[in-house]
Amino acid sequence: MSAPTLDRPAAPDEAALQAQFDATIAADHRIEPRDWMPEAYRKGLVRQIAQHAHSEIIGMQPEGDWLLAAPSLRRKAILLAKVQDEAGHGMYLYSAAETLGADRADLTDKLIERKQKYSSIFNYPTLTYADVGVIGWLVDGAAICNQVPLCRSSYGPYARAMIRVCKEESFHQRQGYELLMTMMRGTDGQRAMVQDAVDRWWWPSLMMFGPPDDDSPNSAQSMAWGVKRHSNDELRQRFVDMTVPQAAVLGVTLPDPELALDPDTGRYRFGAIDWTEFKQVLAGNGPCNDERIARRRAARDDNAWVTEAATAYAGKHA
Numbered sequence: 001m002s003a004p005t006l007d008r009p010a011a012p013d014e015a016a017l018q019a020q021f022d023a024t025i026a027a028d029h030r031i032e033p034r035d036w037m038p039e040a041y042r043k044g045l046v047r048q049i050a051q052h053a054h055s056e057i058i059g060m061q062p063e064g065d066w067l068l069a070a071p072s073l074r075r076k077a078i079l080l081a082k083v084q085d086e087a088g089h090g091m092y093l094y095s096a097a098e099t100l101g102a103d104r105a106d107l108t109d110k111l112i113e114r115k116q117k118y119s120s121i122f123n124y125p126t127l128t129y130a131d132v133g134v135i136g137w138l139v140d141g142a143a144i145c146n147q148v149p150l151c152r153s154s155y156g157p158y159a160r161a162m163i164r165v166c167k168e169e170s171f172h173q174r175q176g177y178e179l180l181m182t183m184m185r186g187t188d189g190q191r192a193m194v195q196d197a198v199d200r201w202w203w204p205s206l207m208m209f210g211p212p213d214d215d216s217p218n219s220a221q222s223m224a225w226g227v228k229r230h231s232n233d234e235l236r237q238r239f240v241d242m243t244v245p246q247a248a249v250l251g252v253t254l255p256d257p258e259l260a261l262d263p264d265t266g267r268y269r270f271g272a273i274d275w276t277e278f279k280q281v282l283a284g285n286g287p288c289n290d291e292r293i294a295r296r297r298a299a300r301d302d303n304a305w306v307t308e309a310a311t312a313y314a315g316k317h318a
Ligand SMILES: [Fe+2]
Pocket: 056, 085, 086, 089, 165, 169
């Protein structure tokens, strides 16, 4: 090793860098893109942020299916704004992944080749317009529970992206609830549509928090690194506690006969989740997995000329 000179000090060794990283995490400060980080931290974050970005982009599809069939101009404008927001969330998150050295086109390829995952929830079909309301209420509601703690995630760009994303998710949740409230004040047929959508989406919404804590391989390390702040089961419980009173106000029944308030804890007990279904959907065997990936593939391939043209144009003006 050469002696340090005035203009080029010797690089600190790995142990010193690791100690500095550990101290930053312990002090609850942020890791920024130029900071040294362990390779496993970087890889884990790329995996999590890419999965999150893919979920936002694939998540445009189930609701996007209703853009042309929205029942009024007002509903169409609201839904269009919401679906555009999800595109924005995806772009934000891909940018955050790029600060870690990932390549956006490569991440999209990995999604299409099924080498990276996205949230299981978006593999269920939207059968009626009530599904748009229930997705806003339950799916965006679950996303908020998951994402609010990520605003304090140890990786700076991810945490900052989450602040804006959460504000928009909050709007999504309210628009869904408002839509359902309107339908519940409507006809018997509309109330039945809402109940049917709740019946279909409730359990998949609970699965959004991921496997139970004792079956969640990445959770412990992710929590030690301050990327994740609460366990899957803890967040799931928080969501149930938040949602049960909202269901009562709405006048719908959640499809779980075991759902009951535990007087000792003040929290709601709920029935067993069908983890076999969850694993099947994650493995690619859900009702809409093939359709979702096929459409994403078509969007990439059919629009490749736009990317090429935009890149050529930007190159000329660089
Ligand atoms: Fe989103």
